[in-house]
Amino acid sequence: MAAVALATILPVAHAQAAPPTTAEVTKTWLADCAVCHGRDGRGTFRAPSLEGRGAATVDYELTTGRMPLPATASSTAKVKRHKPAYDAATITALTDYVTTLTGGGPAIPSVDLTHADVAKGGEQFRLQCAACHAWAGDGGALLHREAPALHASTPVQVAEAVRVGPGVMPAFGQAALDDQQLADVVAYVRYLDKPKDRGGNSLWHLGPMPEGAVAWVLGIGFLLLVTAWIGEREPKA
Ligand code: HEC
Ligand code: HEC
The missing domain is CATH 1.10.760 (Cytochrome Bc1 Complex; Chain D, domain 2)
Structure with a gap:
């Protein structure tokens, strides 16, 4: 042993x-x-x-x-x-x-977040990434997309994924995201993962309005369910 x-x-x-x-x-x-x-x-x-x-x-x-x-x-x-x-x-x-x-290829990208703009990164993220990774970077399961959650990704891994397009993810070249925009997106992905921002609060990224709207829809859905249930329990005439 x-x-x-x-x-x-x-x-x-x-x-x-x-x-x-x-x-x-x-x-x-x-x-x-x-x-x-x-x-x-x-x-x-x-x-x-x-x-x-x-x-x-x-x-x-x-x-x-x-x-x-x-x-x-x-x-x-x-x-x-x-x-x-x-x-x-x-x-x-x-x-x-x-x-x-195997003859070279793209080098590991260096990521400088000093001048990264989180808000601009958010815009790019919603435009180019959210369709697969979801608005809060939680992954594509709910969207029926085969894309992982991004919470464990390091800045370099985010930049690598964006530039090389691993698996079925498309690669994004300079024309789609230049180095500054890439830094912005990386900063945004890291921002998504701030512990304070997690848990029940991730819809916040859509702004306060949509979160209220979601609460509304859920609330109304619940009321409808209750109404339907009560309706069913009414004695038949
Ligand atoms: C068409 C869907 C799609 C789009 C659009 C997309 N991705 Fe992905 N992404 C994937 C898939 C699928 C994987 C898993 C790839 C693999 O097998 O390694 C992935 C992997 C990743 C990973 C690695 C996650 C990890 O495990 O560390 C990161 C980071 C990432 N994507 C960031 C982005 C960013 C940032 C954008 C926008 C610029 C983006 N992705 C756009 C589908 C997508
Ligand atoms: C059991 C078989 C298997 C072994 C062992 C394996 N790989 Fe892979 N590898 C795969 C398959 C299958 C894919 C394609 C996965 C996909 O499409 O998402 C892949 C994909 C990759 C890719 C991405 C290729 C691309 O074009 O995006 C790299 C890089 C890679 N492997 C490196 C390695 C290295 C380095 C090792 C050893 C430490 C290794 N693999 C061991 C099966 C294997």
Whole structure:
């Protein structure tokens, strides 16, 4: 038992101690990724080619824990956010390795929020993102859209998703959102996640009017239900 426990603890401690060597990274790639993406990263029947997808895509997939998909995953398995499988140093090294192997592509975007305008970000968000991620960034379940909630996303992950368009999400280039507008949107997504602003209050982003309106609709709906119920209970003439 003790030996098993040690074996599970040791590799982790080791990985955090120092950035992995090229040999170690190669080994990780071959063991954890190549089975699906191919040794050369050009794809197999199990996974797409990573050619030209760049550091932005690889870093997004690894830091959101979407990759590596478990080797036992079915071909129709949904790719979801998880705790990352690797520590930060390994993610950086693996990202460099994969990017070099598959011929570059978009770099990890740098996000400077110093001059970001949350209000303008909100406008862009409602225009370009809310149809899938919902007004408050809670995800598309209620809209019957396959888009995740954004509350766990870091600023860099938001920028990466916007620029590379992971999965079925479209990519937004400079024409759709220039760097300033991207910073605004990132600031807005982070703002959506302010703890004070969560829980029961997320409709606030629509402004006080719609929230009142929703209360109205719900209230009237409830009254109608009660009326219908009472009506049904009336003795028949
Ligand atoms: C079990 C198979 C499997 C394994 C193992 C796997 N992947 Fe994937 N990977 C996939 C599939 C399937 C997709 C496409 C998912 C989608 O369309 O949302 C994908 C998508 C990706 C993408 C996004 C590609 C794009 O064009 O947007 C990256 C980057 C990636 N994988 C990197 C990795 C790395 C790095 C590893 C190893 C740490 C890895 N994957 C392990 C199956 C796998
Ligand atoms: C057509 C629907 C659609 C639109 C429009 C869209 N997204 Fe997405 N978005 C998705 C889907 C689907 C995913 C999951 C992708 C994957 O498989 O990794 C996603 C993923 C994300 C993620 C990663 C969430 C995480 O787990 O950390 C972020 C951040 C994000 N989107 C932000 C945006 C922003 C900002 C916009 C507007 C500029 C936007 N999205 C527009 C569908 C959409």
